[in-house]
Amino acid sequence: MKPIQIKEKITIAQNMYRTWCDALGADSGISAQVQELAAKVEASADASIRSGVAQACRQCDREEGGSCCGAGIEDRYTPELLVINLLLGVTLPESRHSANSCHFLQERGCILPARDILCVNYLCTRLQKTIPPEKLLQLQETNGSEMELLFRLHDRIRNFIRYKAHGTPQHSQHREAHGRLL
Ligand code: SF4
Numbered sequence: 137m138k139p140i141q142i143k144e145k146i147t148i149a150q151n152m153y154r155t156w157c158d159a160l161g162a163d164s165g166i167s168a169q170v171q172e173l174a175a176k177v178e179a180s181a182d183a184s185i186r187s188g189v190a191q192a193c194r195q196c197d198r199e200e201g202g203s204c205c206g207a208g209i210e211d212r213y214t215p216e217l218l219v220i221n222l223l224l225g226v227t228l229p230e231s232r233h234s235a236n237s238c239h240f241l242q243e244r245g246c247i248l249p250a251r252d253i254l255c256v257n258y259l260c261t262r263l264q265k266t267i268p269p270e271k272l273l274q275l276q277e278t279n280g281s282e283m284e285l286l287f288r289l290h291d292r293i294r295n296f297i298r299y300k301a302h303g304t305p306q307h308s309q310h311r312e313a314h315g316r317l318l
């Protein structure tokens with residue numbers, strides 16, 4: 137089967153969001169997890185600054201043209217993960233900023249707060265060599281907590297929508313058949 141392109145996934149996510157955002161917002165468990173995720177994303181961003189990773193990546197991107205957010209990474213994103221970003225207030229871009237870059241890398245950097253595990257965890261060789269190990273460990277612990285919650289929320293939203301739409305929740309072991317999350 138032909139893989140779904142990112143523009144199609146964005147349209148699916150926007151339609152899901154339009155149809156289900158009120159119901160998702162009215163579910164106290166989902167609503168609480170979305171708030172909790174927003175706090176964890178912020179904590180990860182703070183940890184990235186404290187570790188020096190944010191500064192190193194900014195310098196690499198702006199001064200050395202070395203962003204590692206290449207075209208094709210956006211294919212890892214599922215419509216449900218994009219719905220989570222919509223719930224966090226993001227406007228999904230219709231076009232990419234640069235042909236060689238990920239669809240979500242816009243002029244001021246990545247526009248997604250809820251990101252795939254590859255995006256959250258990736259540390260290039262240079263970062264591994266230049267950032268002190270104890271700082272990388274702290275960053276990875278914070279990122280791990282964010283990922284664990286995002287994984288649960290993604291499953292919960294997928295099951296919620298499936299149940300409301302078809303009366304059949306989808307179990308996590310079937311996840312890979314429909315696209316990857318993290
Ligand atoms: S992870 Fe490495 S290659 Fe990617 S932007 Fe940061 S410093 Fe540059």
Ligand code: SF4
Nearest residue numbers: 205238240241246255
């Ligand atoms: S961090 Fe953002 S811009 Fe970079 S590859 Fe991941 S989704 Fe794309």
